[in-house]
Amino acid sequence: MLLIKRAVLAGVLGAVTLAAAHNAHAQNYPNRPITVIVPYAGGSASDVVSRVLFDKMAGILGQPIVIENKPGAGGNVGTAQAAHATPDGYTLLGVSAGPVTTGLMLYKDIGFEAKDLVLISPFASFTVVITASNKIGVHSVKELIELAKKEPGALNYGSVGIGSSQHLAGEYFSQLTGTKLTHIPYRNIAQFGPDLMEGRVQLGFAWYPNVSAPIAAKGATALAVAGERRLAAVLPDTPTTAEAGLPDYKVDGWFGLGAPSGVSKEIQQLLNAALRQALKDPNVLASFEKVGAVQIGLDLAQAQKFWDDEMTKYRDIVTNAGIKRID
Numbered sequence: 001m002l003l004i005k006r007a008v009l010a011g012v013l014g015a016v017t018l019a020a021a022h023n024a025h026a027q028n029y030p031n032r033p034i035t036v037i038v039p040y041a042g043g044s045a046s047d048v049v050s051r052v053l054f055d056k057m058a059g060i061l062g063q064p065i066v067i068e069n070k071p072g073a074g075g076n077v078g079t080a081q082a083a084h085a086t087p088d089g090y091t092l093l094g095v096s097a098g099p100v101t102t103g104l105m106l107y108k109d110i111g112f113e114a115k116d117l118v119l120i121s122p123f124a125s126f127t128v129v130i131t132a133s134n135k136i137g138v139h140s141v142k143e144l145i146e147l148a149k150k151e152p153g154a155l156n157y158g159s160v161g162i163g164s165s166q167h168l169a170g171e172y173f174s175q176l177t178g179t180k181l182t183h184i185p186y187r188n189i190a191q192f193g194p195d196l197m198e199g200r201v202q203l204g205f206a207w208y209p210n211v212s213a214p215i216a217a218k219g220a221t222a223l224a225v226a227g228e229r230r231l232a233a234v235l236p237d238t239p240t241t242a243e244a245g246l247p248d249y250k251v252d253g254w255f256g257l258g259a260p261s262g263v264s265k266e267i268q269q270l271l272n273a274a275l276r277q278a279l280k281d282p283n284v285l286a287s288f289e290k291v292g293a294v295q296i297g298l299d300l301a302q303a304q305k306f307w308d309d310e311m312t313k314y315r316d317i318v319t320n321a322g323i324k325r326i327d
Contacts, residue, residue, distance in 0.1 A: 029089055029267050033064040036257070037085075038094035039078025040160060041071040041188045045207035045291070046255045049124040050094045052287040056278035061270075067094070071188060074161020075099040080111030087262030089271070095119060095258035098164035100307070101314040106163040107326050114311075115261060119303045120271045122256035123279060124293040126207035127227035128169045129235065131220050135199025141224050141244040144203075148179035156182040157203035158192045162326060165253035168314065169205035169226070171321040176249055196220050207253060208234055208292030226251045233289045254296065254310075256303070272300055 036054055040046050047069065054065040070078030075096050082093035100117065103110050130141060136155070138144045148155050159166035162185050174181050184201050186192050189210060195201045196211065197219030204211050204220075208231065214220035215235075222235050224244040230236060241249040257275055259268065276297040278284055288295055298306055 027266075029270065030061055030063040032090065033066055034058075034061070034090050034092060035066050035068050036092045036094050037068050037070050037078045037082040039070050039072070039075035039082075039096065039099065040094075041190050042069050043190045043209075044160065045126055045209040045253075045293075046094055046096050048209045048291050049255060049288060049293050052284055053123055053275070053278055056281050056284050057274045060274045060277055074103065074159075074164045074167070074185065076103050076107065076110050076161070079103070079117075082258065083112035083116040083260060085260050087260040087264075089259065089263050089267040091260070092120075092271070093117065093258040095122070095256040096165070097253050097255075097310060097314070098160070098167075100258070101310050102163040102165070102168055102318055104311075105315060105318050105325075106323060117258050118261045118263065118268060118300075119307045120257040120259055120268060120300070121275050121298045121303045122254045122296045122306055123275060124256075124288060125252050125254045125296055126209075126293055127225055127231065128166075128205050128251040128253070129208050129211055129225055129231075129238070129292075130173070130223045130241070131196065131204040131206065131211040131215065132223055133196050133199045133202045133214075133220050134218065136202050138223070139221060141241065141246055144223060145177045145179060148177070148181060152180040153182055155202045156184050157205060158184045158186050158189075158195065158201040159204075159206070160189045161185045161187075163323075165251075166204075166206050166210075168317050168321065169251045169253075170203070171323070172251060172317055173205060173249060175320060176246065205251070212291070231292045234292045256296075268300060272303075 038047050038050050058065040076099050079099040085091035104114055132138050138147055157170045167183055170181055193213045196204055197214045215222050222238040224241045225231050225238050226241045226249050230240055279295045279297045
């Protein structure tokens with residue numbers, strides 16, 4: 001009996017000691033720079049909003065936040081690397097909807113599972129902008145649909161990769177309009193803009209930062225915004241899809257901050273609080289508006305529900321698109 005009591009006492013003391021060390025670590029966090037892996041190339045929509053937000057968060061946390069761009073496989077490469085990083089809060093992830101929703105459904109071996117990550121919070125939402133290269137001479141959604149039906153499969157569109165939100169936005173457009181488009185996945189989305197201007201790729205179902213340069217240079221035309229309202233700050237004259245005659249086509253994408261699931265709850269809470277505080281800054285909000293982004297800030301429980309709901313939504317789109325799983 002005495003031995004059992006000693007063993008139990010030792011176990012309790014060990015647990016208390018471990019918890020104390022855990023809390024001390026959280027209280028001392030962060031005491032060195034934090035790295036956030038953004039799984040896309042520099043200049044992508046996620047990269048643009050991430051740099052604005054993380055710069056503000058760095059000031060709140062008192063340590064630099066370094067962005068490490070790790071493009072590849074539609075965001076899957078960088079996401080997998082972050083998912084398996086040491087769970088100490090010093091390697092985080094710029095989460096994009098594609099890898100952690102459709103990617104998990106489409107790839108047989110994506111390199112990580114949903115249980116490997118925690119979503120600290122989504123922080124930005126982008127509405128899809130249907131964009132056409134001026135080389136194909138269409139000026140409205142109606143004209144685009146007519147051309148696509150006339151030449152099935154001849155028109156192509158670019159995205160950041162197979163299974164990405166932009167890929168499925170194109171698939172969803174095809175489903176709703178009864179058209180056939182060819183998908184072109186890009187390893188480096190920075191090349192998409194120049195290709196769109198030259199007509200090497202004809203269409204984009206992309207977030208505004210990914211098409212802003214060719215639109216500004218008059219090499220491409222924004223045909224419609226796939227949201228409830230126009231993007232008044234950046235595309236005030238571009239109609240919504242409802243105004244353009246396609247009311248059921250509503251598509252947006254989101255970005256957030258994630259961490260390996262082993263990161264302590266205390267550190268998760270600290271990061272969540274810093275993120276939500278940064279989103280209240282007028283300069284951050286103004287910067288988001290300039291690139292057509294809308295801020296989102298949720299607590300940890302709300303963030304998990306948000307992720308669950310997104311998984312359900314995209315599962316339906318993938319099923320209806322009939323996209324086969326990828327080895």
